[in-house]
Amino acid sequence: MQWHTLAASDVAHETKTNVKTGLTAAEAEKRLRQFGYNELAEGKKESAIVVFFRQFQDFMVLVLLLATVISAFLGEYVDAVAIVVIVIMNAILGFIQERRAEKSLAALKRLSAPQAVVLRGGEWVKVPTRELVVGDVVRLASGDRVGADIRLIEAAGLEIEESALTGESVPVAKSAAPLHTEQASLGDLHNMAFMGTLVTRGNGVGIVIATGMKTAMGQIATMLEEADAGATPLQRRLEQLGKILLVVALALTAAVVAVGVIQGHDLYEMFLAGVSLAVAAIPEGLPAIVTVVLALGVQRMIKRNAIVRKLPAVETLGCASVICSDKTGTMTENMMTVTQVWAGGRTFAVSGVGLETDGEFSERGRTVDPNRVPQLARLLTMGVLCNSSELKEENGRRYVDGDPTEGALLVAAAKAGLAKGMLLREYTIEQEFPFDSERKMMTVIVRDRNGRRFVVTKGAPDVLLERADRLEWNGREQMLTPAWKETIEKAIRQMASSALRTIAVAYRLLAETERIESEKDAETKLRFLGVAGMIDPPRPEVKQAVARCKEAGMKTVMITGDHVLTATAIAKQLGVLPPGGKVMDGAALSKLSVDELERVVDEIYVFARVAPEHKLKIVNALKRRGHIVAMTGDGVNDAPALKAADIGVAMGRSGTEVAKEAASLVLLDDNFATIEAAIEEGRNIYENIRKFIRYLLASNVGEILVMLFAMLLALPLPLVPIQILWVNLVTDGLPAMALGLDQPEENVMKRPPRRPDEGVFARGLGWKIVSRGFLIGVVTLAAFLTAYERSGEDLVYAQTAAFATLVLAQLIHVFDCRCDHSVFDRSPFGNIYLVAAVIVSLLLLIVVIYYPPLAAVFHTKPLAAVDWLLIIGLSALPTFLFAGSLFTRK
Numbered sequence: 001m002q003w004h005t006l007a008a009s010d011v012a013h014e015t016k017t018n019v020k021t022g023l024t025a026a027e028a029e030k031r032l033r034q035f036g037y038n039e040l041a042e043g044k045k046e047s048a049i050v051v052f053f054r055q056f057q058d059f060m061v062l063v064l065l066l067a068t069v070i071s072a073f074l075g076e077y078v079d080a081v082a083i084v085v086i087v088i089m090n091a092i093l094g095f096i097q098e099r100r101a102e103k104s105l106a107a108l109k110r111l112s113a114p115q116a117v118v119l120r121g122g123e124w125v126k127v128p129t130r131e132l133v134v135g136d137v138v139r140l141a142s143g144d145r146v147g148a149d150i151r152l153i154e155a156a157g158l159e160i161e162e163s164a165l166t167g168e169s170v171p172v173a174k175s176a177a178p179l180h181t182e183q184a185s186l187g188d189l190h191n192m193a194f195m196g197t198l199v200t201r202g203n204g205v206g207i208v209i210a211t212g213m214k215t216a217m218g219q220i221a222t223m224l225e226e227a228d229a230g231a232t233p234l235q236r237r238l239e240q241l242g243k244i245l246l247v248v249a250l251a252l253t254a255a256v257v258a259v260g261v262i263q264g265h266d267l268y269e270m271f272l273a274g275v276s277l278a279v280a281a282i283p284e285g286l287p288a289i290v291t292v293v294l295a296l297g298v299q300r301m302i303k304r305n306a307i308v309r310k311l312p313a314v315e316t317l318g319c320a321s322v323i324c325s326d327k328t329g330t331m332t333e334n335m336m337t338v339t340q341v342w343a344g345g346r347t348f349a350v351s352g353v354g355l356e357t358d359g360e361f362s363e364r365g366r367t368v369d370p371n372r373v374p375q376l377a378r379l380l381t382m383g384v385l386c387n388s389s390e391l392k393e394e395n396g397r398r399y400v401d402g403d404p405t406e407g408a409l410l411v412a413a414a415k416a417g418l419a420k421g422m423l424l425r426e427y428t429i430e431q432e433f434p435f436d437s438e439r440k441m442m443t444v445i446v447r448d449r450n451g452r453r454f455v456v457t458k459g460a461p462d463v464l465l466e467r468a469d470r471l472e473w474n475g476r477e478q479m480l481t482p483a484w485k486e487t488i489e490k491a492i493r494q495m496a497s498s499a500l501r502t503i504a505v506a507y508r509l510l511a512e513t514e515r516i517e518s519e520k521d522a523e524t525k526l527r528f529l530g531v532a533g534m535i536d537p538p539r540p541e542v543k544q545a546v547a548r549c550k551e552a553g554m555k556t557v558m559i560t561g562d563h564v565l566t567a568t569a570i571a572k573q574l575g576v577l578p579p580g581g582k583v584m585d586g587a588a589l590s591k592l593s594v595d596e597l598e599r600v601v602d603e604i605y606v607f608a609r610v611a612p613e614h615k616l617k618i619v620n621a622l623k624r625r626g627h628i629v630a631m632t633g634d635g636v637n638d639a640p641a642l643k644a645a646d647i648g649v650a651m652g653r654s655g656t657e658v659a660k661e662a663a664s665l666v667l668l669d670d671n672f673a674t675i676e677a678a679i680e681e682g683r684n685i686y687e688n689i690r691k692f693i694r695y696l697l698a699s700n701v702g703e704i705l706v707m708l709f710a711m712l713l714a715l716p717l718p719l720v721p722i723q724i725l726w727v728n729l730v731t732d733g734l735p736a737m738a739l740g741l742d743q744p745e746e747n748v749m750k751r752p753p754r755r756p757d758e759g760v761f762a763r764g765l766g767w768k769i770v771s772r773g774f775l776i777g778v779v780t781l782a783a784f785l786t787a788y789e790r791s792g793e794d795l796v797y798a799q800t801a802a803f804a805t806l807v808l809a810q811l812i813h814v815f816d817c818r819c820d821h822s823v824f825d826r827s828p829f830g831n832i833y834l835v836a837a838v839i840v841s842l843l844l845l846i847v848v849i850y851y852p853p854l855a856a857v858f859h860t861k862p863l864a865a866v867d868w869l870l871i872i873g874l875s876a877l878p879t880f881l882f883a884g885s886l887f888t889r890k
Contacts, residue, residue, distance in 0.1 A: 003209045004179045004189050008153035011207050017135035019153060019207070022119030031133035038132040038148055038211035040221045052092075066246070116147040136208040140199050149215040150193040150206035152176045157202030157434045159403065160193055162186070163328060165216065165636055166561035166611075170336060170404050170501075170536075171200045173437035185586040185609045186216060187561045190437070196636060201388075201403060202434065219613070220640055241693070241760045252704060259711040290689060293740030297685045304677040305668040307652065313664030316647045318682025319628050320554060321753040323675065324619060324641070326633040327560035327567060329651060331574060331672050332536040336404040338412035339537065340500060342491045343530030344375030345473045350412055353537045355391065355398040357414040370416040375472045377416065379529045382505050383409040384420050385427055386444045386456040388434070391420070405503060408534045409458075433519035439463070443522045445510070453510040455522045461492050461504035461531050468506050471528040480528060492531055499569030500533030535566070543574045545673035550575070552679065553752030557622075559607045559615055559633075559641075567608035581605040589614050597621040615641035628753065632667075632675065634659055649675060676749075684744035686754075692736040693760065694769055695817040699732055699810045701773025706780040706802065716795050718784040718802040720859050726848065731807045731841050735814040738834035742818055745826075772813055775878035780806045783874050787867060800849060800860040801867055807845050808875035811838045816879045823879055 260270030352359025389402025400407030441459030642648030
């Protein structure tokens with residue numbers, strides 16, 4: 001039903017109600033039983049136990065559980081307990097994240113008003129909002145939160161703040177007249193009031209046409225429930241890695257057992273060796289290291305004004321290829337600001353943004369004193385007198401108590417030293433005719449200290465021009481001829497072309513005996529003073545942030561409920577809209593299917609006049625194009641898209657609870673520029689994860705190959721199972737954790753985003769792992785053979801040498817893992833945590849070899865000094881001998 005196109009009588013007929021008496025109590029009760037309460041439905045809840053145990057279905061978790069069984073079988077109970085702790089910790093994190101989804105709908109429900117004033121049986125009564133039904137006649141007043149979707153049938157100066165639903169920066173003036181456009185976005189439905197929005201001025205009466213899940217807010221709740229971001233890139237990569245490692249582990253176990261038995265080794269001994277290698281092949285510490293590294297990244301993000309609600313979000317943001325950003329409050333200040341004034345034939349620029357009263361007036365680049373320009377000072381003065389809003393301050397924060405447009409006029413006047421309190425000591429307001437959306441004007445009657453009375457009017461420029469017969473031009477009064485009117489209209493068009501909202505001011509001196517009975521008497525024969533142009537200005541730091549995102553290979557897309565002209569102008573100022581970039585409005589977007597949008601979405605940089613379902617459609621189209629999508633926003637209208645995007649970024653200050661609960665990341669300062677810092681952090685975290693995967697797997701490859709080589713050559717085993725497990729637990733763990741704390745490389749924000757389908761071993765990582773692992777295995781076997789021969793075939797001594805070489809080779813190799821190309825590219829002291837981890841690992845190695853009780857456990861013997869020289873030399877070969885060679889190719 002196109003409710004906005006119907007006359008009030010037709011709306012009453014369709015809803016079977018009487019606008020004079022409303023519904024009877026019995027009829028309202030009947031409809032309530034038939035259609036249910038006016039509240040947002042909750043989806044079917046799963047028990048907490050079911051949600052918790054579902055976390056154990058993840059593939060990597062199953063791999064870890066298998067490693068637990070194997071470790072326990074080998075008697076490594078400490079290892080087994082550590083893995084169980086890791087699995088439970090991951091399950092708890094997943095459980096918490098799933099439960100957060102329920103809070104999104106709970107936050108939506110909190111936006112519903114607790115009570116509504118309803119006409120029941122001819123009397124106005126208060127009823128709980130949840131008991132509203134279709135056909136109820138509802139009265140709205142300033143300060144009310146709208147309790148259902150309502151078709152207005154009366155509106156007196158009614159303005160409703162809808163930014164949470166539509167993205168509009170200023171309250172929308174409402175009227176009762178039917179609209180003639182069938183297809184219109186929410187922001188254009190001026191005769192409708194929607195659930196969850198706030199009445200900021202005036203009053204009105206309307207008929208409820210939708211309740212509960214059938215409201216615009218309810219449709220958002222449905223989309224929010226259905227939206228699904230899917231697995232993050234990090235989760236997909238770790239799952240891929242887990243599958244690969246499981247296959248490798250099973251193949252190794254079978255291969256080692258088979259080769260060993262063929263070579264004549266004991267079956268039980270070979271089974272233990274094979275299982276030890278299988279455990280070595282699965283880096284069971286990886287999920288723990290990933291979790292810790294992400295958690296540390298979260299702490300760094302907090303220092304950079306961003307709170308991470310979901311750990312994988314940190315890494316996901318680092319590989320975003322498109323940032324879809326809401327305009328209002330994210331890229332702009334969310335405060336209307338006067339930036340230009342046309343008065344008496346002269347145009348003045350006004351500096352300063354937001355509610356700061358520090359600013360200057362200038363003309364053609366030269367600063368002017370507004371109090372020395374009579375027509376400018378008069379316009380500013382009249383703009384303050386004809387103004388029902390106030391500038392207030394609370395806890396050090398300045399805010400506008402009233403309409404943002406009027407607040408902008410107060411701030412502009414304050415920049416000229418014309419404060420409202422001061423002016424009200426000079427003038428007395430005797431009469432007021434409030435703003436009305438039909439008249440598009442507000443008028444006051446004021447008296448000055450000398451007893452003179454004035455009519456002061458502000459409103460839409462085109463309306464005031466029709467009510468004026470004179471103007472001020474260079475301080476002199478002129479008759480408003482068609483030529484003068486054309487001059488003024490040209491100035492207004494120039495402001496509009498810069499996306500400025502315009503408001504005109506006019507006045508006239510009243511005769512002593514003249515009495516004003518109505519607004520019609522007052523708003524005539526006015527003297528036109530001038531026009532103020534205002535805009536919600538872009539944040540000054542956002543332009544640089546957009547440029548840096550572009551340099552990092554990311555496209556920024558502006559999505560807003562604001563008008564096309566305003567959105568285009570802001571997008572050009574910020575560098576979001578490049579030459580040749582396209583702009584699409586909500587009407588055109590509605591006509592496209594997701595498939596059709598997918599084909600053209602890469603060419604579009606600005607979406608204006610969009611509805612909530614449009615944002616979700618845009619995000620889905622971009623994801624289907626293969627993009628990793630970050631969506632920023634602050635309103636209820638953003639929540640479904642925030643949830644569906646690969647990463648949702650909500651505003652901490654101005655954002656609704658709904659948006660915050662749906663998002664993965666919350667910006668404390670509501671600043672788009674903070675996203676740049678988050679992206680850098682995210683990219684660095686992923687690179688650090690790749691570094692310790694490179695380190696862990698290259699080390700494990702070395703361990704595996706030295707055993708396989710020995711078996712193929714019919715040699716004794718170079719390492720015993722307990723040594724392999726010790727290396728896996730100590731030598732691998734500490735340095736890998738320290739790699740996760742590495743600082744970003746200088747070019748991290750100059751690289752293009754990773755491809756969404758990029759595998760964990762992409763960009764040469766697989767080659768680096770295999771080549772370095774091969775070299776580590778070779779030098780370890782060389783140390784074993786040399787020591788075996790030098791010691792007169794003392795197997796324990798030779799195994800100790802192999803053990804020491806393997807550990808040292810890995811600890812030297814860890815510094816190579818910090819660099820893309822060569823170990824010489826970065827100072828080893830750039831990561832002090834890594835240096836400390838290596839020193840600790842070396843000390844533990846010495847203890848295991850030279851402390852007799854532990855030497856007995858780990859089957860080691862003290863080594864001669866000459867053998868240590870050999871071990872150090874061999875251990876350094878994999879990293880230093882081939883630095884810059886084919887073994888480091890990307």
